[in-house]
Every structure is written in C-alpha cells, then in structure tokens.
Amino acid sequence: MHVELHHITKTFGGLRANDALSLSFAEGRIYALLGENGAGKSTLMKILSGYQPPDSGQILIDGRAVTFETPADALRCGIGMLHQDPLDVPNLTVLDNFMLGRREGLLPKRKAARAALEQHAARLGFHLDPFRYVDSLTIGERQQLEIVRLLSLGARLLILDEPTTGISAEQKQTLFSSLKRLAAQEGMTIILVSHKLEDVAALCEEVYVLRGGKLVGHRHMPTSIDELVTLMFGQSLPPPARRQSALGEEILRAEAVSLTARRLTVRDLWLSVRRGEVIGLAGLDGSGQSDFLRACAGLQPLNGGRILIGGIPIRGKGYAELLRMGVAYAPSGRLEEGLVDGLTLTEHFALARAGGAWINWRAMTALAAEQIGRYNIRGMPHSPVQTLSGGNQQRALIALLPENLRLLLLEDPTRGLDVESTAWVWQQLLARRDQGAAILFTSPDLDEIVTYSDRVLVFCDGRATLVSDLAASTRNPAEQLGELIGGKVYEPR
Amino acid sequence: MNLAKARGALLTFSGALGVALVLIALIMLSLDKAPLAAGRRFLDGVFGTPSARADVVMAALPMLLCAAGLLLTFTAGLWNIGVEGQVTMGAIFATIIARTIPRDVSEWGILAALILPAELLLAMLGGALWAGLTALLKLRGGINEIFGGVALNFISVNILLSLVNGPWRVGTFPQTAPFASAALLPRHPELRLSPLAIAIALIAFGAVFMALRGTRFGLALRAIGRNAKSAGILGVRVERHILWAMIACGALAGLAGAFQVLFTRGRLLPNISGGIGFMGVLIVLLVGVRAAWVLPVALFVATVPVGSLKLATSLDSSVQIDAALGNVFQGALVLAVLIGGGIRARLAARRKERAEHG
Ligand SMILES: Nc1ncnc2c1ncn2[C@@H]1O[C@H](COP(=O)(O)OP(=O)(O)OP(=O)(O)O)[C@@H](O)[C@H]1O
Ligand SMILES: [Mg+2]
Numbered sequence: 001m002h003v004e005l006h007h008i009t010k011t012f013g014g015l016r017a018n019d020a021l022s023l024s025f026a027e028g029r030i031y032a033l034l035g036e037n038g039a040g041k042s043t044l045m046k047i048l049s050g051y052q053p054p055d056s057g058q059i060l061i062d063g064r065a066v067t068f069e070t071p072a073d074a075l076r077c078g079i080g081m082l083h084q085d086p087l088d089v090p091n092l093t094v095l096d097n098f099m100l101g102r103r104e105g106l107l108p109k110r111k112a113a114r115a116a117l118e119q120h121a122a123r124l125g126f127h128l129d130p131f132r133y134v135d136s137l138t139i140g141e142r143q144q145l146e147i148v149r150l151l152s153l154g155a156r157l158l159i160l161d162e163p164t165t166g167i168s169a170e171q172k173q174t175l176f177s178s179l180k181r182l183a184a185q186e187g188m189t190i191i192l193v194s195h196k197l198e199d200v201a202a203l204c205e206e207v208y209v210l211r212g213g214k215l216v217g218h219r220h221m222p223t224s225i226d227e228l229v230t231l232m233f234g235q236s237l238p239p240p241a242r243r244q245s246a247l248g249e250e251i252l253r254a255e256a257v258s259l260t261a262r263r264l265t266v267r268d269l270w271l272s273v274r275r276g277e278v279i280g281l282a283g284l285d286g287s288g289q290s291d292f293l294r295a296c297a298g299l300q301p302l303n304g305g306r307i308l309i310g311g312i313p314i315r316g317k318g319y320a321e322l323l324r325m326g327v328a329y330a331p332s333g334r335l336e337e338g339l340v341d342g343l344t345l346t347e348h349f350a351l352a353r354a355g356g357a358w359i360n361w362r363a364m365t366a367l368a369a370e371q372i373g374r375y376n377i378r379g380m381p382h383s384p385v386q387t388l389s390g391g392n393q394q395r396a397l398i399a400l401l402p403e404n405l406r407l408l409l410l411e412d413p414t415r416g417l418d419v420e421s422t423a424w425v426w427q428q429l430l431a432r433r434d435q436g437a438a439i440l441f442t443s444p445d446l447d448e449i450v451t452y453s454d455r456v457l458v459f460c461d462g463r464a465t466l467v468s469d470l471a472a473s474t475r476n477p478a479e480q481l482g483e484l485i486g487g488k489v490y491e492p493r
Numbered sequence: 494m495n496l497a498k499a500r501g502a503l504l505t506f507s508g509a510l511g512v513a514l515v516l517i518a519l520i521m522l523s524l525d526k527a528p529l530a531a532g533r534r535f536l537d538g539v540f541g542t543p544s545a546r547a548d549v550v551m552a553a554l555p556m557l558l559c560a561a562g563l564l565l566t567f568t569a570g571l572w573n574i575g576v577e578g579q580v581t582m583g584a585i586f587a588t589i590i591a592r593t594i595p596r597d598v599s600e601w602g603i604l605a606a607l608i609l610p611a612e613l614l615l616a617m618l619g620g621a622l623w624a625g626l627t628a629l630l631k632l633r634g635g636i637n638e639i640f641g642g643v644a645l646n647f648i649s650v651n652i653l654l655s656l657v658n659g660p661w662r663v664g665t666f667p668q669t670a671p672f673a674s675a676a677l678l679p680r681h682p683e684l685r686l687s688p689l690a691i692a693i694a695l696i697a698f699g700a701v702f703m704a705l706r707g708t709r710f711g712l713a714l715r716a717i718g719r720n721a722k723s724a725g726i727l728g729v730r731v732e733r734h735i736l737w738a739m740i741a742c743g744a745l746a747g748l749a750g751a752f753q754v755l756f757t758r759g760r761l762l763p764n765i766s767g768g769i770g771f772m773g774v775l776i777v778l779l780v781g782v783r784a785a786w787v788l789p790v791a792l793f794v795a796t797v798p799v800g801s802l803k804l805a806t807s808l809d810s811s812v813q814i815d816a817a818l819g820n821v822f823q824g825a826l827v828l829a830v831l832i833g834g835g836i837r838a839r840l841a842a843r844r845k846e847r848a849e850h851g
Contacts, residue, residue, distance in 0.1 A: 318730070319725060319726070319728075320725070320728055320729070320730045323728045329726065330726075331726060335720075335723075336720075336722070336723075337720075337722045337723055337726055338723050338726050338727075339720075339723055340716045340719050340720045340723045340724060340727070341719055341720060342719045343712075343715065343716060343719065347712055347715075347716075348727065350709070350712055351709075351712055351713060351716055351724070351727045351728065351729060352727045352728055354728075355709065356709070357708050357709055357710065358707055358708055358709070359707055359708060359709055359712060361707070400727065402728075
C-alpha cells in the first residue's frame, strides 16, 4: 500500500498548522516525522487517520483519492493511528477495549476475541493480561494494547505519535523490534512521530521534517543528528550546561516506606533529600517510581513507614495542604490528570495561583500572557488547553507550577518535548533548584536521568537502591544504570 | 456566547415548545376537550390580569432559588436530586418558628422585626443540613449523590408527614394552623405578591451568577465538574468545594421551602414542596447550565402550574382538565428540548465538516 498526501492544508483560526504539505509513504518502509513542538505533526497525522478533515488537499492510496469521515473509515482503508494521549476507555478491561470497534454481531464473541488478542499480541511479542483493567496498566502497556487492536482491525499503515514518551527502555526495545519485523516481513508502512532523535536513528529509514506547518526537509537515514536538529530548529544546539550549588537543609525524608505499585510492592525504602538536590528515579515502567512520587505528594497511601517533609510527617495531609507547604507534583498524564479539558490557559493560571475570592480576570490574562511568553507556549491566554499541541500542554503544566517551591515532584517532566524545549525546561527547573528547591523526577530516558541527577534511586524487584557515584563512574553511566534497572546488584566502589 | 449560537438555542427551544404543545393538544382532543379554547384560557390565566401575572412571578421565585442552587452543583458535576428533600426540610425548619408566633406581636417591639430573618435563616440551615448530609454520604461513604439524595428525599417526606399528622396537627386535616401574619413574608397591599421575596430571590440568583463568573470558587467548581483529578493537582480542594457547593444549594433550596410555607401556602402541609425542586432541575437542564437564561426560563416554567391550575378549576367542561396534564406538558417539553439540542449538535458537526471539505 502506497500512501500519498497531496497539498494538505489545515488552519485553526489564523494559524496555519499544515501548509500545503505533500509527503509520500511507500509500502514496507519506516518513516520519521520530525519537527519542534507545535510544528503540525499531530495535526497532519490526525488528518491522515481520519480524525479530522483537511481544509484542502488530497489523500491518495495506491493512486486513488480517498476521503475519510471518521477514524473508522481510515482504518477500513488500512490506516491506523496510535495517539499521543491514549484514547482507550480506562474503566474497561483489556479484552473489552480490544473488542471495541470490532465489527461483529450483537453478541460479541469473547472467546474468539480473546484468541485474536493473544494471537496478535504474540505476533508482536507483547504480553497483555486480557482481564486487567486498563487504568491499572502503564502507558506503555496501554500503547501495546492499542497497537494490537489496530493490527487486528487490519491496519497496513501504522502511525505512532510519540510512542516512546512514557514507556520503559525495555518496552521500547520490544516495540522497535516488532515494528521492524512488521515492516520487513509483512510490508507494513510505519510512521513514527518523535522528538527522540536516537529513536529515529535506531528505527527509521526516511525522515520528513516540518517547521511552522511547512515541509522543510526529506532525508534518507543515516543522517547526522546535528543535521536533523538544524533542519528542525534552523540552528544547532549547544549541550546543556550543569551547575553545582550548595545543599541546604533536609526537605524530604522517607523512613522504611513500603507501598504498592502496579506490579509489585516496594519495601523498606529509605531516602533523605536536601534542598538543592536533584534525585532521579529510575526503573522499569511500573516498578514504583511514579507511586513513590505520588506518595510524597500525599496522593497515594503507604503500606508502612512514613514520609516527612521539612520534618513534618505527611500522613493524613492532602495534596492541597502539601502544596501550601511548598511541595508541587506534576503528573505525566496531562489532560487526564493535570490539565482540565475545556478550561482556557488563563483559567488554569487563575486556579493554580493563590489569591482572594474574586478573580481579577485582567490580571490573570496578563499573567497567562507573561507565562506563555516565558515558557514559549504556542497558544493564547484564551486557548482551551486541549487545543494546544502535546509538547505545549507539557510546557503549560510546568509553567503552572507555583513559585517558591521547596520540593518538586515531577513525573516525566519532558515527556513529548522536542530537544530544544527539553534543554530549556531543565534550565528552568535547575534555576529553581539553585533557588533552593529539591527535585525528584522520573524519566524513562536514562540519559536524562544521568545528565540531571545528583543521585539516582533505582527501583528494581521491589527494592529501591540509592546510587550516588554515577557521574564518577568511568564506564558509560547510562549503561551502568540500565544494568541496575535490569536487576544487577549494585556494588558501591 | 455569540449571536448565532443564541439564535440556534432559541430556535431549538421554540421547536421543542411546538412539539410539546402539539402533543398536549392531541391528548386533549382524545379526551374531547377543546385545545384552542383551553390555550386561550391558559394564556389569559397567566398573563391576562395583574393578579395572574403576580401569581406567575411568585410561583417562579422558589423555582428560581432551586435552579440557582442547582447551577452550582451541576457546574461541579453533581446531580443534586436531593434538592426536593432540601426544600422540604427548609419548609419544616421555617415552621419551627412560624407556628409559635402569636397573632398579636405588638408588644414584641424590636424582636418582631427579627421573626422573619430568623425563619429564613433557620430554613436555609435545614436545607443546608440535608444537602451537607448528602455530600458527606458521598465523600465519606462513597454513596453517589443521586442515591443519597433520593433516600434523604424519602426521609424528609416522612418527617414532614409525621409532624403534620402528629404534634403539629391542628384540626381535621393533616396540617398546621395558618401562620400569624407577623410570621409571613409581607404582602403587597393589593396583589398576591411579596416584593421582599422577589428581592431576596433576585439577590440570591445574582450572587450565584457572580460566583460562577468571577470567583475562584466558581472556577474551581467548573474545573471539578470537568476533571476532578486535574483540579486537585492544580491545588483545588475538591472535597471541600463539593461540600460547599452542596451546602450552598441546600441553603437556597431551604429558602425556597420557606417561601412555600411563609407565602404560597401560609402553613405547613403535606407535599409542601409541590415538586419545585424537580422544576429547578428541569430549568437547569433546559438552559444547559447557562446561568443567564435561568431567569426567563424560570418565569416561563412557572406559567405551567399556574395556568393549568386555572384550567383545572374552570367551570367550563370543554376546557376543564386535570392539573396533572401540566406536568405531562413540562416533561414533554424538557424531553423535546434535550432531543432538539442533540439534533442541533449533530447538524452543526455535519455542517462544519461540509464547510471544511468544500
Ligand atoms: N483543535 C485545535 N484548535 C486550535 N489550534 C489547534 C488545534 N489543534 C492544533 N492546534 C494548533 O496547531 C499547531 C500544531 O499542533 P500539532 O498538535 O500538530 O503540533 P505537533 O507538531 O504535534 O507538536 P508536539 O510535538 O508539541 O506534539 C499548534 O500551534 C496547536 O496549538
Ligand atoms: Mg503532537
């Protein structure tokens, strides 16, 4: 199946999100679609997958023009898309979600569906328990479910919008090898939308680059990462600088903490964090890193032990109370947990900033405009948050963090950000550290953890081990971290 | 909201009104009644005379109060079906004071001026208590506010019945004695109208309107209604806001209950609420949580019970119908508006798609 996009244009109000884009995708090849946050990647892919119509332009499949009214139409023509934010139904089981959208009689055949689910999952090397509820899955697992569902419905062209943001290194390995096999052996066409240039280099054969809604480049891999960055941003970036600052008093203390994560129970976790420190939490997806963050924010109960913030036990305190003690939590779920679909940016700032009973809308609009400028968010104060591009939603989430924090708890803070924004967001975060905030963050990206953490807490098999000499390690630190995550016993030198 | 949208909403509403009217006309024809004559009589009964118009306004006030309270809870995504019980409790609590007031209070001096405020405040407390209970059942017991509300409605009705059949009963019927005039809302000298009640209802509605528009509380309720989890992460105290939204709604419903005993009926009797809580729900459903429309819609909805009562008591048998037909009409109207809204949304989506393709 050969798919061509011909002069696709899409505008939102005055904004040209896609400007006469012409791209072509051949059978059995793996493509990357690159571009900075807000470049128009998701918009184009949503058009190709029938999620929204273009203003003008054509989609050709094997030379024949097609129009899609709905994503189901596109899927019938063999085009399936994995969205940036999961679209599954959280309070159904894996099997129920799999069966949604299958065209069957009134009485769905659960047995047959289960067999199909297992067969397609095996074909990709995924393990999915049919009877788990979707909201207990990790983002990585939800993604696997969605891919299996699309394939079983006959997708011949698979679009993956930032599939590696939020999944573990292990899950990424599995995903990439399955995708390569699908392309090589079954003639599947794959389009990867990503900001991770290493991923692009590892997986893709051809690259399209968008900037400001226009196509600015088409390259065959291998192409140097520098050249791609230059294409994306119009310049290449210096590596982020790191600064050392003096540590302050102890802000967070975990004593013999035990908590339940999705897959396992973490036991006997001890940690002491001082102001001005950055602690990375590493581990396979669902090993308890996120749960520990949530527990520190008072959003998840402990099985045992206690957590103290500034010497005060947080047991029984809600998040709102901790927030006033200078603790803030930013989740990776964006529209699920963090931003409110339907409210504008101004309204978000009005909510997040303390103030009197009356809202001064003029001042809040000014504040929103200022933060939009400062955090370089592509949007207006009156934009509803769901109209922002994924990366811009993430920036908004960071911009919403209150000032004067003592402890930042960040779940995958640069999820979906392009290289430039990632460096920039960290610059902001490290500035807060220099003002005396401690930072705890999770990331599936080991390089990010190694680059920014002073110490790393490695979660593996229900244990949490503190690693403090990564930077001093002579070997490749990310590699060493990978081994620890995989279960190798840590031996401090 | 832009003009085209407002026009669309108005169009849907008139269409739905037409459908509901045709339905009622058909029912009347099947009962050998004259729908046109009845319609004329109805309009005359609600608009014809100053006293008819006053009746409509006064009937609208309790509904307006309930609708105002429900705007808060609906905004926060809460289905406060318990509003009916909150009205009943308001009526009961107001009666606690009202039934003890003697005919002659000339010796009370300044205290006499405190009777009415005390009654109204107690009524608000009663409604708030009942709503707070629903909220606590939800927050602490995990019981959905709809189920908790229905249960508390049932309990409040039984409390009311046991009071008017038992300790508070005066005379042969299960009801209290008529209250002394010092206990009642002051009346206009000629019309069945209470300017004070109108002022209170309008101020209450205005306060809700402003709260939703310009306060942190209103914005927080909106955020909770759309995504409570995210609202919590943004620093909103979700449980506390849910509790306060319910309590505020209950207080307003309690006030509506006080209006029922202190003006409309002048005493406490069974079925004191007469369904005004549910009318409030209908009004909010009709306007789709757009606060500004509540005022005219409440007035419109109030014409139905007033007008159908006039028809029911008419001596002319060709137009005389049971007052229950008014409820049928109301139900049909709400259904038609909701369906109309659905159709309009679908048409708009299709039109937009076509425009984008073309
Ligand atoms: N429904 C919408 N309404 C208004 N503007 C929109 C809408 N959808 C997208 N946009 C705007 O179009 C532009 C392109 O968005 P798009 O989601 O395609 O970016 P992207 O390249 O996927 O970015 P990211 O890497 O951050 O996900 C953005 O400025 C965005 O705000
Ligand atoms: Mg995107």
